[in-house]
Amino acid sequence: MANKRGKKYLEIAKLVEQGRLYEVKEAIELVRKTRTANFVETVEIALRLGVDPRHADQQVRGTVVLPNGTGKTVKILAITSGANIEKALEAGADYAGAEEYIEKIQQGWFDFDIVIATPDMMPKLGRLGRILGTKGLMPNPKSGTVTPDIATAVSEFKKGKLAFRVDKLGSIHAPIGKADFSEEALLENFTAFINEIVRLKPSASKGQYLRTVAVSLTMGPGVKMDPVLVAKNA
Template sequence: MAKRGKKYLEIAKLVETGKLYEVKEALELVTKTRTAKFVETVEVALRLGVDPRHADQQVRGTVVLPHGTGKTVKVLAITQGDNVQKALDAGADYAGAEDYIEKIQKGWFDFDVVIATPDMMPKLGKLGRILGTKGLMPNPKSGTVTPDVATAVSEFKKGKLAFRVDKLGSIHVPIGKADFPAEKIAENFDAFMQEIQRLKPAASKGQYLKTVAVSLTMGPGIKMDTVLVAKHLEA
């Protein structure tokens, strides 16, 4: 186990061992656990009561955070014809077809999101393994395969978040920066968690929200009381 620095250990004392925090208290506490010299990201980690091995228990979707993630997202649009200029006008960092597909095949990854128009998906098939292992393969369920490339580009540049449960039933996403006002972090958290609740699979039995924790990039995890989280979202 890596040794923790003196500053981290001091900050960690702010988080009570074994305590399950209510939502407001946890979100206010997380910004006080800064240990890095850079502006850390506020992250939410969930474990859900689903079995991702079954197609009817997959939890996958997108949500537009009211205040964005605070991160500048580089968007690549794989498209052709008039859509290339539409994507660029909407804020895409890169837009094109075969030229970018070839660049990716050669190891280029200077982007965070790939958006594709449906007509380009057959050509993108050859990148399935390359993009799939990095979670970057466009998919209609994540809003990254669409004929309306301009709207998709604009939404992701403004803070649209794509997420997907992993094989352990976990989801890990950013919901802002440590220098965000507390109310903005809270509104982003609520928007994300409301979407998680909405996507609860009918096949999921028992407790859906197994664990919910919030932390900064380099800070200690702050676990929330899942019963209180559920009540908070219902309010």
């Protein structure tokens, strides 16, 4: 099968030593050198955990506030009512309301990245379960997107709060910054993310918890880290 990678990618991939597990600082330094795109790429982290997501007691799901944000501007839809609508808008929500937005979503509107709701709205949002659920957008208390304090939630997600969850293969993928972030900023974000993942280790998880850890740019090769060292420093 022909290699479909571009010349730029193949050239930059030579910087990454195959089979090597890098130290964290070294990996962050290296990934910033693997830019090939003509836009500011996202720095992404990919983890494989020693959990079996088929079991409820081995789910890994939560949120973390990255010290330096993700570098991405997120559009937030707040589903709420009354005085909370104005509070959400003042906190930075791009859209805020109730039934009118629920109807728009039913008609195929998705001009938002995150949905945050107050608890009283959840019964009404129930009919959007299939629509939002398949896109990973259904509000959930565990991800911090169902809360009575909607103003604080909106503000935190605008500043870089990140929701994550393990997939059916035991993996987690998340953005931790941009290629133009400083090395220090990326290290701080990486550390905050890993510390939260380690803190959430299920008691039912046996053996090595962090199986693989890698960082990459949107269009770049993965740089694998030594998961033992990563866990040791968490």
